[in-house]
Amino acid sequence: MSQPISVHNLKAWYGTQLTLKSVDMELPASQVTAIIGPSGCGKSTFIRCLNRLHETLPGARVEGDVHLGTQDLYKVDPVDVRRMIGMVFQKPNPFPTLSIFDNIALGLRLGGVHNRGQLREAVERSLQMAALWGEVKDRLSEPATSLSGGQQQRLCIARAIAVQPEVLLMDEPASALDPVSTLRVEELVEQLKDTYTIVIVTHNMQQAARVADETAFFLNGEVVEFADTTTIFTNPTDKRTEDYITGRFG
Amino acid sequence: MRTAHSRWRKWQANVGWGASWLATALVLFGLADLVITIVGRGAVSFRWSMLTHVIQSTPSGLQNAILGTLELVVLATLMAAPLGILGGVYVSEFAPLQVAKTIRFLTEVLSGVPSIVVGYFGYLLMVLAWGWKFSALAGGFALTVIMLPYILRNTEASLQQVPLSLREAAWGLGMTRFQAISRVIWRPAASGMATGVLMAIAIGMGETAPLLYTAGWSSVNPNFQLVHSQVGYLTYVVWTYIEQPYESAHQLAYSAAFLLLLVVLFINVVVRALLTRRSLRG
Ligand SMILES: Nc1ncnc2c1ncn2[C@@H]1O[C@H](COP(=O)(O)OP(=O)(O)OP(=O)(O)O)[C@@H](O)[C@H]1O
Ligand SMILES: [Mg+2]
Numbered sequence: 272m273s274q275p276i277s278v279h280n281l282k283a284w285y286g287t288q289l290t291l292k293s294v295d296m297e298l299p300a301s302q303v304t305a306i307i308g309p310s311g312c313g314k315s316t317f318i319r320c321l322n323r324l325h326e327t328l329p330g331a332r333v334e335g336d337v338h339l340g341t342q343d344l345y346k347v348d349p350v351d352v353r354r355m356i357g358m359v360f361q362k363p364n365p366f367p368t369l370s371i372f373d374n375i376a377l378g379l380r381l382g383g384v385h386n387r388g389q390l391r392e393a394v395e396r397s398l399q400m401a402a403l404w405g406e407v408k409d410r411l412s413e414p415a416t417s418l419s420g421g422q423q424q425r426l427c428i429a430r431a432i433a434v435q436p437e438v439l440l441m442d443e444p445a446s447a448l449d450p451v452s453t454l455r456v457e458e459l460v461e462q463l464k465d466t467y468t469i470v471i472v473t474h475n476m477q478q479a480a481r482v483a484d485e486t487a488f489f490l491n492g493e494v495v496e497f498a499d500t501t502t503i504f505t506n507p508t509d510k511r512t513e514d515y516i517t518g519r520f521g
Numbered sequence: 522m523r524t525a526h527s528r529w530r531k532w533q534a535n536v537g538w539g540a541s542w543l544a545t546a547l548v549l550f551g552l553a554d555l556v557i558t559i560v561g562r563g564a565v566s567f568r569w570s571m572l573t574h575v576i577q578s579t580p581s582g583l584q585n586a587i588l589g590t591l592e593l594v595v596l597a598t599l600m601a602a603p604l605g606i607l608g609g610v611y612v613s614e615f616a617p618l619q620v621a622k623t624i625r626f627l628t629e630v631l632s633g634v635p636s637i638v639v640g641y642f643g644y645l646l647m648v649l650a651w652g653w654k655f656s657a658l659a660g661g662f663a664l665t666v667i668m669l670p671y672i673l674r675n676t677e678a679s680l681q682q683v684p685l686s687l688r689e690a691a692w693g694l695g696m697t698r699f700q701a702i703s704r705v706i707w708r709p710a711a712s713g714m715a716t717g718v719l720m721a722i723a724i725g726m727g728e729t730a731p732l733l734y735t736a737g738w739s740s741v742n743p744n745f746q747l748v749h750s751q752v753g754y755l756t757y758v759v760w761t762y763i764e765q766p767y768e769s770a771h772q773l774a775y776s777a778a779f780l781l782l783l784v785v786l787f788i789n790v791v792v793r794a795l796l797t798r799r800s801l802r803g
Binding site (some may be wrong): 322324327329350351353357358360362364365366367368369377378381427430431434480 | 618627629687689690691692693694695696697700704705708
């Protein structure tokens, strides 16, 4: 059901500054790929190119191609791309004036679901998957901002998966969370990977080791090494990868 | 040497502070004088019967002016609010950079045009050229021109304050730009936009100059015809009746000013409330 992403010769600019320098990657379907690397190396820029959010910034530009399965994502409407590729951001960003229920239902309504029963069901299912249902089932009509930071982030995850994309991008989804919520998110990623192709950016090496099947090490806008997670963490081929994961720089 | 220098600096600072206090005091004094005069004279001059009598009846009243102001402001708001809000949304969310810059510039120019010029231009165009005569519609349009820039700029500014992260949340979910604005982004900006409309109403209500050449003046109640029929309004009463040598005319002028002050004050209180609610929500 989910499909692989293949990235070929991807370059991204902010104005005249070349930030991603020719990235080639094959992200396998139904697997978790972690993106690691020092701050400012282009991790966020990379995943924002996958759902074509990068190009919404004034002056930002992308070159190269990204395929989801056989579909060239840079040849379809970006709105359709973003319906196929969900995203969870580093900082929780629920729709502040909407209720918990509507935060999740909105995407479904825009997708054409209007039947109340169906909506309720889908909202509950997504909240269950995001491990938030138990905490919010009695307060679905309260504003999303009444939730704690960790709960808001899980709400954002529920919002992203409610519309059933094929790929889920997560940009440091746990960086603002306490250890318990972080664990929840990690368990969630584990569960979701059967259904989705997942790309997760993280600064936390243990987290990458725990959740990812494959790991890519980025440095200065380039992929230094991309292999299965065990190899990256136990037997990296590149000296720079080794230095980074052993904490010698970055 | 150093002490002399620091004494000199201290003296400078004192003079600076003194001057600003003096300036503030002057402004406050002027404002207080204005308010006290209007409230003092207005409150004693005001009679409840003024609400139910037109200006030429006995006892003389303000009903025609109140209804006329109401008609003009409602007409102008009906035109300026949708136009201003849609324009602000367009400039903030959709317009290409150059177009946005041009509209912003034109708005600045428009809000800088003296209101008497707006009135005279309206006179030449609507009253004479289009043959509307002095009328509610001509007055309403003139007020629209005064109110529009406030609403447009306020709408744009409120939308610009909505954080990028919220837009990205909407786009990231696969919303079109139009869906993002109509379903999500306008909500946190709503109280700011409402504030702009209310401020514009308060400003429109207090205008005299653009109406003199467009709405004309009528001492009987408006017949709610859009063209070919003159309308009275409160600011006209303030402006002309204060010059007449009769105490009864002065009473009408002060009462009209008093009513305007009350309404504008009320609008400002509502605006404050909207703004605090917004800042409480964060
Ligand atoms: N909006 C922007 N405008 C201009 N330059 C930007 C912008 N966003 C990021 N950059 C630059 O692009 C480079 C890569 O940024 P990016 O956000 O992709 O890094 P990152 O790997 O996600 O870092 P972090 O781990 O700190 O989130 C950085 O040098 C950054 O300064
Ligand atoms: Mg980042």
